[in-house]
Amino acid sequence: MARPPNASRQTRDLLAVLLEQPRSWRHGYELSKETGLKSGTLYPLLIRLSDQGLLDSRWKDSDRPGRPRRHVYRLTSAGLALAREQAELSVSQAGRVARGA
Amino acid sequence: MNATPTLRRRLAQALARHATALLLHHRAEWACAMRAEVHSIEDDGDALRWAFGCVQASYKERLSKLAIYFPGRELLTAIVVTSLFVSLWIYLDSHLVAFAMPGWYAGLAPADPHLSLHLWAFLALGVPEAALAALCGAALSNVVRSATVVTASLALSIWIVTPFAVDMLVNDMSFASYAESLMLFWPDIALRLTLASLAFVLAFRYATKRRSSIAAVN
Numbered sequence: 378m379a380r381p382p383n384a385s386r387q388t389r390d391l392l393a394v395l396l397e398q399p400r401s402w403r404h405g406y407e408l409s410k411e412t413g414l415k416s417g418t419l420y421p422l423l424i425r426l427s428d429q430g431l432l433d434s435r436w437k438d439s440d441r442p443g444r445p446r447r448h449v450y451r452l453t454s455a456g457l458a459l460a461r462e463q464a465e466l467s468v469s470q471a472g473r474v475a476r477g478a
Numbered sequence: 479m480n481a482t483p484t485l486r487r488r489l490a491q492a493l494a495r496h497a498t499a500l501l502l503h504h505r506a507e508w509a510c511a512m513r514a515e516v517h518s519i520e521d522d523g524d525a526l527r528w529a530f531g532c533v534q535a536s537y538k539e540r541l542s543k544l545a546i547y548f549p550g551r552e553l554l555t556a557i558v559v560t561s562l563f564v565s566l567w568i569y570l571d572s573h574l575v576a577f578a579m580p581g582w583y584a585g586l587a588p589a590d591p592h593l594s595l596h597l598w599a600f601l602a603l604g605v606p607e608a609a610l611a612a613l614c615g616a617a618l619s620n621v622v623r624s625a626t627v628v629t630a631s632l633a634l635s636i637w638i639v640t641p642f643a644v645d646m647l648v649n650d651m652s653f654a655s656y657a658e659s660l661m662l663f664w665p666d667i668a669l670r671l672t673l674a675s676l677a678f679v680l681a682f683r684y685a686t687k688r689r690s691s692i693a694a695v696n
Contacts, residue, residue, distance in 0.1 A: 405515045406528065416512070416531025421538050424508055434511075439518060447518050448511030 383426070383459060387414055389467065391422055392460035395432075395452045399460075402437060402449035423450060431456030486522040493529035500536035512536070604670040611674035615681035 383392070394411045395403065409419050426432035433453045436446045452460055483491070494516040501509035512532040519525040 404518070405511065406519055406524075409528075415534075416515075416528045417534030417538070418531070420508065420512060420532065420535035421542075424505065424539060434507075445514040445517050447514055448507070 383429075383431075383463070387412075387418055388422055388426075389463050390414065391419070391426075392452070392456070392463050393467075395450070396457070396460040396464060399452055399457055402435065402451050404437075404447045404449045408450070426456065431459055484522050486526045490516055490522065490525040490529040493526070493533050497529065497532035497536040500533075500540055505539060508539075509536070604673050607670055608673045608677040611678040612681035615678035616685040 383389075390412045391408065391414065394408060405416065405419060405423065408414070408423075409416060412419070414422070423432060423434075427434060427450075431453055432450055433456075434448055434450050437449045438446050494513045498509040498513045501512075512535070516525050516529045516532065519528055
């Protein structure tokens with residue numbers, strides 16, 4: 378059976394991290410540090426979420442002079458809804474596992 | 479910041495440039511985002527690891543585009559055409575060439591067989607090769623914007639790789655004897671190569687135009 382979209386562990390981890398500070402703009406390196414995802418995994422996920430309208434992005438001036446602007450990200454309202462749904466699902470699954478044990 | 483970047487920093491920058499170049503046509507913003515991020519990372523080792531990942535991500539993205547462009551019907555066509563081509567080559571190579579020229583060819587054969595156009599070989603190999611080249615041209619038009627760089631190399635590789643591999647397998651030929659046989663059939667080779675290149679370029683241009691017109695309508 379095909380897995381539903383955005384159900385991979387990596388996507389759930391990324392959504393969970395973005396959900397922690399839903400109004401903050403986060404850059405890729407920071408997201409990588411928090412999720413443990415390498416850039417080779419992170420960027421395809423960001424691109425896909427952005428294509429699906431779940432992720433908003435913009436350019437932000439660097440805090441350090443002479444450094445280039447950085448691309449920063451945060452969830453859109455649809456992305457937030459999905460992230461919350463995924464979080465609730467994870468909690469309920471964890472509860473079922475705990476009860477089963 | 480150091481005046482002279484370290485080797486790791488230079489490598490990271492080179493990888494970032496490569497990742498950017500891979501994505502520039504399709505995902506310009508993401509390509510710039512990756513490059514900017516590499517420049518923003520302070521630690522050289524981290525920047526290098528990040529840049530490696532960016533290259534990986536760029537290739538993934540490019541391959542996913544290819545997968546979208548190769549729907550089942552076209553992929554099946556490519557497989558069928560390739561199989562027919564290889565089967566035809568094996569048949570001709572092991573039967574006609576190994577024993578004698580076919581009877582109908584005798585009347586067409588010119589006086590000097592070393593400087594002649596072998597019509598049967600041209601038809602048997604040139605047409606499938608041209609079809610393959612056209613298929614590749616149409617497929618590659620989605621990936622590259624200019625046919626000039628890839629045309630010659632692609633046509634050459636189509637022509638050289640398949641018969642070469644089959645010859646080596648079927649006839650247990652050495653590289654030297656294969657190269658020698660190439661020299662004997664140079665008029666066929668030149669014409670087949672021209673035909674394959676032409677088919678490639680025409681298909682490439684047609685597919686590019688068609689895609690542009692579809693995009694304009696949408």
